[in-house]
Amino acid sequence: MELKIVIANPAGNITAFVLNKIEEKDYQVIAQRIMALPKLKVEQVGFVKNLTYEPYEMDMMGLEFCGNATRCFGYLAYRANKLNKDDINVNVSGAKKILTVHVDNNPPRSTVEIDKPEKIIEIEYKKKIHPLVVMEGISHLIIEDEEVNTLKISELLDILDEKYPNDAYGILYYHDNRIDPHVYVKATNSLVNESSCGSGAIAVGYYLHHNDQDGFHRNSFTFKGGTIETTMVIKDKECKCFMGGIISISDEMIITI
Secondary structure (H helix, E strand, C coil), X not given: CEEEEEEXXXXXXXXXXXXXXXXXXXXXXXXXXXXXXXXXXXXEEEEEEECCCCCEEEEECCCCCCHHHHHHHHHHHHHHCCCCCCEEEEEECCCCCCEEEEEEXXXXXXXXXXXXXXXXXXXXXXXEEEEEEEECCEEEEEEECCCCCHHHHHHHHHHHHHHCCCCEEEEEEEXXXXXXXXXEECCCCEEEECCCCHHHHHHHHHHHHCCCCCEEEEEEEEECCEEEEEEEEEECCEEEEEEEEEEEECCCEEEEC
């Protein structure tokens, strides 16, 4: 099967966008085959549904939400349509409303405002308390100042899926502005130690600042694949959440799976 794709790199979180029209029932199989191609080094796959008019539409492989893919897709639509504006409206899986991606050039950058997390829940695991930041389409559990433990990740994912179900889960190891994200997508049964995670950056930024005073609260989070910038804008106890940074997107290519 031949597919037309582009490869996006938002801080190392390599994302393949499939430009062919694909039935939703085939997302999982096609995504797994693309991710299995060693030369591409793809961590996740998005399926473009509409690249012709606003709002441009895209589904992630498990119908989850992904901040990195969303901001890259906005830039892809901007480039593909040679738009002369810098705010691009997109409709993506896992989000209940249309999102706006702001794009810049030289170098290519994109930023997206994401709905603030729905809530923060304290999760107790072996006598330790960890914050679970619940968002549309994905929930992130923040593990502070600990070494990565694969058994703990597996056990925590079981707990989250049983007690706090969502489309996807992130286990975020966080220390000194550095995040190591382990993301599980339920529909594809895939657990990936991602090179970066946009919604994970938002989750940590919101956790750090949601009780702060009015103002602009900025962070630059380091991932193994690069840097993601977040801004929490707080006014009268309301919070707006933005994430973004430098990206790159390849030309169209044909692959065979």
